[in-house]
Amino acid sequence: MARSNDEVAALFAEYADLISITGGDAFRARVYEKAARAIGGHHADVSGLDVKGLQEIPNVGKSIAEKIVEYFGTGQVSAVEELRARIPAGVRRLTAIPTLGPKKAMAIYQELGISSIEELADAIHGERLRDLKGFGPKTEENILHGIALLQSSGDRVMLDAATDVAEGIVAQLSNVTGCLRCAYAGSLRRVRETIGDVDVLAAAEDSEPLMRAFTGLPETAEVVAHGTTKTSIRTTKGLAVDLRVVPPDSWGAALQYFTGSKAHNIRTRELAVHRGLKLSEYGLFDVESGERIVSATEEDVYARLGLPWIPPTLREDRGEVQAGLRGELPELVQESDVRGDLHTHTDLTDGLAPLEEMVAAAAERGHAYYAITDHAPNLSMQRMTDERMLAQRERVRELDEEYGRRGRRSGMRLLHGVELNIDPDGEVDWPDEFLAEFDLCVASVHSHFNQAPDAMTQRFLRACENPYVNIIGHPTTRIIGKRPGVDADLDAVFAACARTGTALEINSHPDRLDLNDEHILRAKRHGAKFAIDSDAHSTLHLAHLRYGVGTAQRGWLTTDDVINTWPLTRLRRFLRKGRTGTV
DNA sequence: GCCGTTTTCGGCCCGACTGTTTTCAGTCG
Numbered sequence: 121m122a123r124s125n126d127e128v129a130a131l132f133a134e135y136a137d138l139i140s141i142t143g144g145d146a147f148r149a150r151v152y153e154k155a156a157r158a159i160g161g162h163h164a165d166v167s168g169l170d171v172k173g174l175q176e177i178p179n180v181g182k183s184i185a186e187k188i189v190e191y192f193g194t195g196q197v198s199a200v201e202e203l204r205a206r207i208p209a210g211v212r213r214l215t216a217i218p219t220l221g222p223k224k225a226m227a228i229y230q231e232l233g234i235s236s237i238e239e240l241a242d243a244i245h246g247e248r249l250r251d252l253k254g255f256g257p258k259t260e261e262n263i264l265h266g267i268a269l270l271q272s273s274g275d276r277v278m279l280d281a282a283t284d285v286a287e288g289i290v291a292q293l294s295n296v297t298g299c300l301r302c303a304y305a306g307s308l309r310r311v312r313e314t315i316g317d318v319d320v321l322a323a324a325e326d327s328e329p330l331m332r333a334f335t336g337l338p339e340t341a342e343v344v345a346h347g348t349t350k351t352s353i354r355t356t357k358g359l360a361v362d363l364r365v366v367p368p369d370s371w372g373a374a375l376q377y378f379t380g381s382k383a384h385n386i387r388t389r390e391l392a393v394h395r396g397l398k399l400s401e402y403g404l405f406d407v408e409s410g411e412r413i414v415s416a417t418e419e420d421v422y423a424r425l426g427l428p429w430i431p432p433t434l435r436e437d438r439g440e441v442q443a444g445l446r447g448e449l450p451e452l453v454q455e456s457d458v459r460g461d462l463h464t465h466t467d468l469t470d471g472l473a474p475l476e477e478m479v480a481a482a483a484e485r486g487h488a489y490y491a492i493t494d495h496a497p498n499l500s501m502q503r504m505t506d507e508r509m510l511a512q513r514e515r516v517r518e519l520d521e522e523y524g525r526r527g528r529r530s531g532m533r534l535l536h537g538v539e540l541n542i543d544p545d546g547e548v549d550w551p552d553e554f555l556a557e558f559d560l561c562v563a564s565v566h567s568h569f570n571q572a573p574d575a576m577t578q579r580f581l582r583a584c585e586n587p588y589v590n591i592i593g594h595p596t597t598r599i600i601g602k603r604p605g606v607d608a609d610l611d612a613v614f615a616a617c618a619r620t621g622t623a624l625e626i627n628s629h630p631d632r633l634d635l636n637d638e639h640i641l642r643a644k645r646h647g648a649k650f651a652i653d654s655d656a657h658s659t660l661h662l663a664h665l666r667y668g669v670g671t672a673q674r675g676w677l678t679t680d681d682v683i684n685t686w687p688l689t690r691l692r693r694f695l696r697k698g699r700t701g702t703v
Numbered sequence: 704g705c706c707g708t709t710t711t712c713g714g715c716c717c718g719a720c721t722g723t724t725t726t727c728a729g730t731c732g
Contacts, residue, residue, distance in 0.1 A: 224729070499732085
């Protein structure tokens with residue numbers, strides 16, 4: 121939808137980086153960063169706006185508006201091109217390494233001529249970096265660690281980026297004449313947190329028109345391999361996409377095969393062997409006669425193996441086949457089960473949209489309830505005060521009345537909450553009296569990520585014991601490919617959450633997905649409850665919930681585990697926690 | 704380069720942490 125917004129946002133983010141790297145005005149760089157964020161999160165497509173309309177977007181003034189118009193008119197922005205000409209693209213790539221910012225990247229480039237991560241690693245191993253002013257052995261160590269972290273996510277892309285590409289391609293191929301079915305399979309269909317390449321599957325009698333359409337897609341930058349059953353391309357953004365075309369009657373077996381996981385497929389093939397059958401991407405066959413028994417739908421294939429259809433998010437060989445055989449597959453939580461979002465921001469702190477716009481967008485999504493949880497004062501960069509928070513609450517109450525009046529079907533109730541900061545001792549921003557007035561409190565770690573494990577564990581336990589803390593936000597604080605999760609005794613934390621009635625968040629932002637599937641499985645065994653939240657900082661982020669739901673499914677969660685699938689009365693009871701009569 | 708209950712110029716988020724330095728620069732959230 122807002123694809124051109126993303127293009128412009130990426131361009132200005134790059135421009136901001138280039139300004140920083142070349143030692144330009146830091147304030148100017150920040151303005152472009154802010155504009156990039158605002159444009160990326162803007163609801164309307166910027167390609168259709170004129171200079172005047174563009175200037176209505178916060179942090180977009182005359183100069184930036186004109187650059188946007190220039191971009192859509194000429195395909196580039198001359199100011200950006202000038203800086204690009206001065207700095208190799210690889211230098212900017214260096215700043216993706218954690219602990220390596222624009223100043224160090226420029227020093228490395230100017231002094232040693234290094235403009236790629238590989239060259240940098242070589243220079244460190246050759247001990248050439250430590251001669252530079254401001255660089256020492258520890259810096260080298262940190263950079264190497266950062267490179268390892270960066271490469272641990274490899275060439276994998278985030279879930280949202282891969283989903284956008286895959287859905288776009290599926291939509292285009294579905295329109296090709298002769299295409300009977302088209303869907304993406306692979307790790308994307310299983311909603312893994314990062315995606316290596318996208319597998320698209322199509323059913324047709326004749327593969328030729330589909331293959332031709334595929335290699336001719338606007339997003340196709342390079343055709344890596346081209347055949348009648350399989351074609352591989354690389355998109356303009358560098359993502360590898362495979363298209364496989366199968367005969368219509370093989371659809372189910374092929375979809376099952378290409379969805380994986382490998383471990384799940386091995387398990388299902390074993391099951392087939394035990395029954396004198398053979399399972400491949402072409403179908404389920406009788407070994408004796410060689411005759412194909414079923415292959416048209418996944419349901420047929422699973423049923424013939426004595427299994428119910430297994431949701432793709434469970435197909436990781438984590439006991440789903442055994443559970444299926446016993447008829448004990450969980451009834452997984454679905455996106456449509458989610459009644460409300462319990463962690464969202466507005467422009468009162470670091471969100472992009474005003475309260476009214478966020479609430480309207482939430483209502484548009486059909487939520488039955490919605491919580492506003494802006495940051496609290498201890499995250500000093502957010503400039504929150506008691507007065508601002510109370511004024512926001514007034515406005516939330518008014519809006520609640522307005523939206524609540526729309527009745528049971530289309531009405532939405534608003535909760536006024538807060539995202540508290542859990543300090544190194546496990547304390548939060550406000551005293552009990554003030555906290556008691558919120559409808560709910562999310563509490564999260566935002567700093568001091570490197571505390572010793574014992575201290576970190578105590579910090580979380582203390583927060584859980586707080587009778588006003590309802591949800592631990594993005595519990596491990598990891599950022600995929602950038603920052604590992606905190607080191608704490610998570611089992612102790614999960615047990616404390618279960619004991620105290622504190623929910624664990626499944627933060628749906630594609631860069632976080634925190635808790636992840638494995639943590640969810642562990643926490644569920646402790647009896648903890650969960651909240652699937654968007655942590656939206658713009659109206660567009662509200663849609664991220666789908667990724668949180670997918671992650672929850674990978675953790676085998678049902679609606680009983682997820683507090684924001686519950687009716688409001690049951691949710692409110694949970695939010696009262698242990699505090700009734702204790703204060 | 705943007706913005707305005709500190710308002711059309713002069714600020715702009717700010718404090719902590721780290722590693723490199725002998726008083727600070729760079730990075731991060």
